[in-house]
Amino acid sequence: MKNFFSYIALLCSVFVFAQNEQLAQNYFDRGEFEKAMVIYEDLLKAQPNNYQYFQKQVACYQQLKQYAKAEEMIRIRIDRFKQNNLYVELGYNYQLQKDMDKANKAYQKALDVIKENPNNVYGVASLFEQKVLLEQALKAYELGIAGNPGFNFDYQIALLQGQLGNLELMVDKLLDYAYRNPQNAPLVQSQLARFMMEDTQESFNANLRKALLIRTQKTQDIFWNQFLSWFFVQQKEYGKAFIQEKAIFKRNPDNFYTIINLAKLAVQEQENDTAKEILDFILLNTQDLDLQMEAHYQLLTMDIEKATPKEYPLLQEKLNLLLKQYGISPYSLRLQVLKAHFEAFYLKQFETARQILTKALELPLNNYQKADVKMELADVLLLDEKFNQAIIYYAQIEDDLKNDEVGHEASLKMAKASYFKGDFDWAQQQFKVLKASSSQLIANDALELFLLINDHTAQDSTRVALKKFAKADFLLYQNKTDEALNGFRTLLKEQKGQSVEDETLLKIGRILEEKKEYAEALKVYQEIIEKHAEGIYVDEALFFSAEIYRKDLPDVEKAKALYEKVIFNHQDSIYYVDARNNYRKLRGDNNL
Numbered sequence: 001m002k003n004f005f006s007y008i009a010l011l012c013s014v015f016v017f018a019q020n021e022q023l024a025q026n027y028f029d030r031g032e033f034e035k036a037m038v039i040y041e042d043l044l045k046a047q048p049n050n051y052q053y054f055q056k057q058v059a060c061y062q063q064l065k066q067y068a069k070a071e072e073m074i075r076i077r078i079d080r081f082k083q084n085n086l087y088v089e090l091g092y093n094y095q096l097q098k099d100m101d102k103a104n105k106a107y108q109k110a111l112d113v114i115k116e117n118p119n120n121v122y123g124v125a126s127l128f129e130q131k132v133l134l135e136q137a138l139k140a141y142e143l144g145i146a147g148n149p150g151f152n153f154d155y156q157i158a159l160l161q162g163q164l165g166n167l168e169l170m171v172d173k174l175l176d177y178a179y180r181n182p183q184n185a186p187l188v189q190s191q192l193a194r195f196m197m198e199d200t201q202e203s204f205n206a207n208l209r210k211a212l213l214i215r216t217q218k219t220q221d222i223f224w225n226q227f228l229s230w231f232f233v234q235q236k237e238y239g240k241a242f243i244q245e246k247a248i249f250k251r252n253p254d255n256f257y258t259i260i261n262l263a264k265l266a267v268q269e270q271e272n273d274t275a276k277e278i279l280d281f282i283l284l285n286t287q288d289l290d291l292q293m294e295a296h297y298q299l300l301t302m303d304i305e306k307a308t309p310k311e312y313p314l315l316q317e318k319l320n321l322l323l324k325q326y327g328i329s330p331y332s333l334r335l336q337v338l339k340a341h342f343e344a345f346y347l348k349q350f351e352t353a354r355q356i357l358t359k360a361l362e363l364p365l366n367n368y369q370k371a372d373v374k375m376e377l378a379d380v381l382l383l384d385e386k387f388n389q390a391i392i393y394y395a396q397i398e399d400d401l402k403n404d405e406v407g408h409e410a411s412l413k414m415a416k417a418s419y420f421k422g423d424f425d426w427a428q429q430q431f432k433v434l435k436a437s438s439s440q441l442i443a444n445d446a447l448e449l450f451l452l453i454n455d456h457t458a459q460d461s462t463r464v465a466l467k468k469f470a471k472a473d474f475l476l477y478q479n480k481t482d483e484a485l486n487g488f489r490t491l492l493k494e495q496k497g498q499s500v501e502d503e504t505l506l507k508i509g510r511i512l513e514e515k516k517e518y519a520e521a522l523k524v525y526q527e528i529i530e531k532h533a534e535g536i537y538v539d540e541a542l543f544f545s546a547e548i549y550r551k552d553l554p555d556v557e558k559a560k561a562l563y564e565k566v567i568f569n570h571q572d573s574i575y576y577v578d579a580r581n582n583y584r585k586l587r588g589d590n591n592l
Contacts, residue, residue, distance in 0.1 A: 028056060033063040049081075058089065067097050084113040085123035092131045107136050114140055118147030125156070134160050152180070155188070162195065167204050170195075171211050179215075179223060189230060196234055205235070222248045229262075236581050238266040239274045246281070256282060256291050263298055272302050290331065296322055297334050304342055312346055328359070333369055336360050337376045344380040345479060353380045371397045371406050378413065383478055387421040408437050412446060419449060420474040422467055428453045444574055451536070455499045465491065465500050476511070485511045502532040506540060513544065518552045539570035543579055550582060560586050 020039055027036035037060035044053045054077060061070035074090045077083055091106030110128075113120045121144030128137035138160045141153040158173030171192075178188040195204050212231055216224040225244045232241035241262055249255050259282060266275035279295045286292060300318060307315055319339045326332040336356055344353035357377040361370065378393035394414035401407035415430035431453070434446035456466040472487030485508065492504045505528050512521035521544075528541035546562035549555045563583035566573055573579070 024056070028060070031063075033060045036060050037064070055089075058093075062093065062096055067093055083123075085110060085120065085127050087113070088124060088127040088131065088133070088136075092133070107133070111136070111139060111143060114143040114147065118144050118151065121147075121151070121153075125153075129156075129160075134164055138164075152177070154180070155184070159191065162191075167195070168207050168211075171204075171208050175211055175215065175227075178227070179221075182223060185223075185227070189227075193234060216244075222251055229258075233262070233265065235584075236269060236271075238262060238269070238271050239277075242274065242278050242281075249285070253285075256286050256288065260291060260294055263295070267298055267302065272306075275302065289326065293322075293326055293332060293335060297338060300335075300338060304338075304346065307346075315342065316347070328363075330363050330365055330369060333360060333363070333365070333372065337372055340376055340380065344383055350380060350384040367400055368406065371401055371410070375406075375410060375413070378410075378417075382413075382417050382420070387417055390417050405439050405442070408434065408439060408442050412437075412442050415446070416449070419453070419470055420477065422470060424453050424457070424463060424466065424470075428457075440574065448536075452500075452503060465495050468494075469500060469504065473507070476507070481511055481514065485515075502528055502535045502537050505532075506537045509541070509544065513548065516552075518548050522548060522553075539566055539573035539575060542566050542570070543573070543575040546579065546582070550586065556586050 020043060024036045024039035024043065027033070027039070037057065040053055040057040040060060044050065044057055047053060054073070058070045058073055061067070061073070070093050071090065074086055074093060078086050078090070087106045087110035091103040091110065094100075094103035094106060107128075110124050114124055121140055125137050125140035125144065128134075128140055138157060141157050141160075145151050145153060154173045154177035158170045158177060161167075161173060162170035174188045174192065178185045192208060196208070198204075209231065212224060212228045216228050225248045229241045229244035229248070232238070232244065242259075245255065245259050245262060249259065259278060263275050263278040263282070266272075266278060276299065279299050282291055282295045300315065300322075303311075303318075304315055319335065319342060322335055323332060323339065326335065328336065337360070340353040340356040340360075343349040343356065354377065357373050357380065360373045361377075365373070374393045374397050378390040378397075381387075381393065382390035391414050394410045394417065397410035398407050398414065401410070411430060412434055415427045415434065418424075418427040418430070428450065431446045431450035435443050435450050437443040437446065452469070453466065456469075457463060468487065468491045472484050472491060475484035475487055488504050488507050488511070492501065492508065495501060495504070505524050509521045509524040509528070512518075512524060525541040525545045528535070528537055529545075532538060542562050542565050546559045546566070549559035549562065560583060563579045563586070566575060566579035567583060570576065
């Protein structure tokens with residue numbers, strides 16, 4: 001029993017100690033340094049060896065300008081524990097008092113301990129870095145290497161050089177480090193990507209490109225081809241990335257999964273010519289059935305999206321032949337789902353599509369495969385205006401894959417189905433939750449529809465305009481483009497100058513683009529830019545206009561001017577990165 005009470009007393013003391021530590025940290029974070037100092041003094045008395053408490057206590061003294069007390073603490077600890085790296089702390093204490101002569105002497109003492117024992121470099125250099133004393137940290141690493149050539153501080157030195165503005169030297173050091181430590185290449189790429197994102201003048205990207213090209217040309221190591229491919233992917237130059245991947249494939253024919261991922265990226269970015277070239281290459285060079293089916297799937301998806309009704313029979317035949325070739329099994333599931341989608345959304349054969357998907361659900365599928373089939377089945381039912389049945393399938397996916405992005409996508413589609421149906425109150429509740437989704441696309445879609453319902457309900461409790469907007473929006477979902485366009489145009493005439501105007505204009509502009517009526521689309525986007533400059537759709541109007549001038553009605557200067565407005569005035573836009581990359585391409589920054 002005595003031991004039991006002793007154990008309870010020990011637990012209580014540990015709990016109180018932890019509470020005091022948290023309280024001290026809270027005071028410190030709030031800038032209440034006197035209160036924090038008192039607690040850290042008590043904590044340090046209880047645990048005199050605790051380095052963290054010592055640092056916090058010194059920091060409190062320094063914040064309160066009690067430099068003499070801070071110096072006394074530092075010197076006592078140096079003498080007692082022989083922690084010579086604390087000469088950095090001592091020098092920093094002098095620097096805070098603007099006594100640079102004493103500060104530099106203390107820093108030199110810290111550097112001298114590295115000369116005595118190169119292993120001291122770790123403690124000294126890291127403390128210099130904590131104090132953002134970059135030159136001294138650099139010197140510390142150099143002394144460590146001089147004392148022990150076996151040390152490798154390329155990564156640390158590279159980052160210091162970057163912070164000092166020596167970007168070319170940083171690039172060289174990071175690339176050398178990655179080559180010697182290929183397992184750490186992702187870490188290096190993460191650092192480089194950060195600088196690439198921040199590089200508004202393109203000088204860093206140009207230097208990195210040049211450094212990689214030189215290394216690729218000097219050696220035959222595929223490491224550099226892989227690194228250069230990664231670089232071009234960051235720049236969204238998928239054709240150039242593919243050149244590197246082909247060079248890698250010649251020496252390593254097992255590289256197809258990297259190439260198929262490159263093809264998917266090109267498809268996502270609508271670089272269809274590049275994507276087709278990559279996919280054709282895969283079909284010519286692999287016997288892997290999974291890869292073949294994936295390549296066929298991507299090629300057919302692109303063909304379907306740009307097909308005219310005259311081409312539908314040929315595409316239907318291609319799908320039938322592929323399914324005959326590969327058979328009906330879980331391995332060909334994506335082709336089965338694609339065929340069902342084509343039958344429903346393009347041929348309007350709803351019953352055929354349902355039969356394909358119902359049979360697919362009888363196959364031995366995992367949860368994600370079942371979700372893919374059910375999602376398409378729900379989409380088909382929604383297309384056929386079977387709202388309640390569609391909602392049931394979306395709800396099943398949501399229930400099966402909670403807290404998963406696929407489940408969130410099903411939740412969004414379920415809310416959209418209710419919106420199309422006219423059940424705005426329930427849809428609004430769902431959109432309110434989904435606008436906080438971790439997926440940016442889902443969150444943006446949910447926020448857009450949440451604001452749409454919210455704004456129009458506040459303006460018109462009868463929701464007459466909202467019902468008409470949702471009806472036209474559903475026609476658009478059903479691919480009844482002309483009917484949807486007429487619906488939005490009628491609504492625009494009836495609601496001229498109302499809050500629904502900018503959303504309606506944007507819908508009209510997108511439909512006109514799809515119909516390749518680019519000049520008319522530009523007029524609509526310009527109306528949004530001029531009349532709704534403070535609205536939430538102006539960045540989209542600017543970006544879509546720039547895209548038309550870049551791809552469809554080529555005018556480089558107009559496109560650049562519009563991209564610039566997105567880049568400088570709408571940095572929170574989801575189109576910001578694409579606008580910046582396309583602007584750079586038009587400016588000629590991607591030339592080798």
